[in-house]
Amino acid sequence: MRGPYIGVIGTGESDPGLDDMAVAVGREVARRGGVLVCGGLGGVMTAAALGAKEEGGFTVGILPGSHVEDANHFIDFPIASNMGQARNAIIVQTAHVLIAVGGGYGTLSEIAMALKMGKKVVALHPEFEIPGVRSAQSPAEAVSLAYQLIEAPADIVV
């Protein structure tokens, strides 16, 4: 398989500051050869996918609805889950590590589910303080940290 899979999660509403961060995360994921996995819709999901495509990376979008055409324009491989919010579980299961960019209740739900499943989560500009989540100060640091958490899962205590 291509990869590793870097899950990028965050709000579906556009926000200039968060979108800039997400674009930078997407670029860095692609530069390192990672596959971007996200929810396939707007806001952080669009921005991260745009960044990944600028650097020639691959993007996968797990959609809440039943039409692959609903994916944003930067998704190479949309998946039509037709499960609504429950599709977040598929994003978390599929990703090797997750990067949260801002985010409200939906993102919080994904972060908590990831931690419940034993997946590592890096947060950029988090809205909530959740024990077990690693904080990063910049997109580059977030991606770098995410890769470390994949490569040495047993050595790093989160």
Next chain:
Amino acid sequence: MRGPYIGVIGTGESDPGLDDMAVAVGREVARRGGVLVCGGLGGVMTAAALGAKEEGGFTVGILPGSHVEDANHFIDFPIASNMGQARNAIIVQTAHVLIAVGGGYGTLSEIAMALKMGKKVVALHPEFEIPGVRSAQSPAEAVSLAYQLIEAPADIVV
């Protein structure tokens, strides 16, 4: 339909203090004629269902696995989702209001998903502070508050 549906969520690990609270919540839900909806397994789920059955209430358990026989002994109507953690979305969608009793990452994930879907959540002994969640000091207050949040959803600002 029977109801309303009161979702009770919390850890699957047994904890004497939380279990006592969950039993009391289950009893009070049944006394008021509510149907208890939960994840169908151990810990808070077993305790709440036991309480509901003591008072002659009905209990529904949305299981993560594929065998209805895996439900705890106090579940009248087990549902075999075979979706793992994603079954939390079904609990949240099915319930009219949720009561969280303690709880770790899995419960946090359900609370956040509920808030994302616009459902009200009452917390007893919460592990995390999440804006939008109503706190209760006792099982009786939690159930009373939950019923108020169903009956006057538009009037009460959470």
Next chain:
Amino acid sequence: MRGPYIGVIGTGESDPGLDDMAVAVGREVARRGGVLVCGGLGGVMTAAALGAKEEGGFTVGILPGSHVEDANHFIDFPIASNMGQARNAIIVQTAHVLIAVGGGYGTLSEIAMALKMGKKVVALHPEFEIPGVRSAQSPAEAVSLAYQLIEAPADIVV
């Protein structure tokens, strides 16, 4: 748990002949103490649930959508899967045995999934001939056969 769970599957469109059969199936399931599990909507699902309620039985409806209020009026315990057609898998997993009343592609899909999962299926007035499905000539025979298939699963070669 209450039970056994008898899954009744069939078209969501109303058809007088099929509806009469489904009502009779529902009545007989309830008389024997079975819990009726179905998709919770119209046609055969409504008719079977109506029959079960006439005899004081319990009914569970696994809905494709996200609102429990969408269940037909004879469902005691609706479940809001929000998974569309994929909810058929939950019906099949949850039921101990299935009775198909007529039915088009959706029912065929459920029958095939049940056989794939090793569950037994009894058909009344089938539209398709599928090897492994047991045929019944009347609602009473269908329910009787379904109960035999639960009670002696290892002895009966389908």
Next chain:
Amino acid sequence: MRGPYIGVIGTGESDPGLDDMAVAVGREVARRGGVLVCGGLGGVMTAAALGAKEEGGFTVGILPGSHVEDANHFIDFPIASNMGQARNAIIVQTAHVLIAVGGGYGTLSEIAMALKMGKKVVALHPEFEIPGVRSAQSPAEAVSLAYQLIEAPADIVV
């Protein structure tokens, strides 16, 4: 998005005759620029993905389990649904058209679900005769027919 998405469904058990057909289907899908979508496991799924990779195509595998590492070696983009058989619904929703190669109950379930959802299905060496399914005599004809069914969905009466 890349595409169109051609869903290839069939048994997970290896069968020399069916596997040869599936390899040829996969090759032809890739030659035409289609993306192969399948269940990501063995038998027809492995053979079709192998064929697609031989011709430089992309392959997506919607897995029943929760580990992307369970995908066969020819899957570029595995998705960990953790939904068991219910993942078949995601394959059907995601694909623009489906090609069934042989297949038992699981494949029959997917075919029926596809027809229920209004998707077109082409069958090679079908085990069951299902009205609405188009038959093909060779892998090349199957893929050619599948493409026609995408390109002129309103004009072709199935």
